Amino acid sequence: MNLKALRSLAGCTATSGVLCLRFTCKSLNFTYRVRAFQAAVDYLKTLQRFTLSNVFLAGRSMGARAAAALGRQLCAAEEGAVRGLVCVSFPLHPPGQTHTHVKRSEDLRALSHVPVLFVSGTADNMCERKLLESVVEQMKSSSSVHWVEGGSHGLAVKGRTEESVLEEVNSRIMTWILEHV
Secondary structure, eight states, X not given: OOOHHHHHHHHHXXXXXXXXXXXXXXXXXXXXXXXXXXXXXXXXXXXXXXXXXXXXXXXETHHXXXXXXXXXXXXXXXXXXXXXXXXXXXXXXXXXXXXXXXXXXHHHHHOOSOOEEEEEETTXXXXXXXXXXXXXXXXXXXEEXXXXXXOOTTXXXXXXXXXHHHHHHHHHHHHHHHHHO
C-alpha cells in the first residue's frame, strides 16, 4: 500500500477528482486476496456519506489478478457493477513458466462488458508480451495494453528515473479512466 507507485497513482487520481481506495493484503494466498478486495468494496457500499458509482478496480501484480477475479464475480452478479479494470504488471506467469498463462488468464477471458487496461513492461519476466497480446485477442471485453518500453515487472526502466516512469503510467491510467467514465 505504501509503494511509491501506489502513492503516486493515488495522488494523481485525487488531483483528477477521483476517489482512490488503496489497501494491501500481506497474504500471498490468492483466494484470501480476492476476499479482502471484496470486503473493501462491500465496506464502501455501506458508507452513507457517498454513493459508489463508476467503480474501477485496479491492482498491481497479484493485486491485478485479484481485481480481475473480483471484477468477474461482480459482473456476473450485476452487470454494470464495474466500469473498468486496470491491471498493472499483471503476472501472467511465474518467471520461466509461461505454460501457466492459461490458468492465470481465465478471469480475464471470462470478463464481459468490462473494459480492461493493462500496463506492463516490455522486459517483465512475469508477462511475456506475445502471451499477453494473445490473451487480449481472446478476451470478450474491450482491452488495451500500454507497454512501458524496457520496463521490468516493477516497471523499473534502465536509464529513466522512477518519477518519469510513474508520470507516464499515471497519465495513461487517468486518461483511460476518464475516457471510460
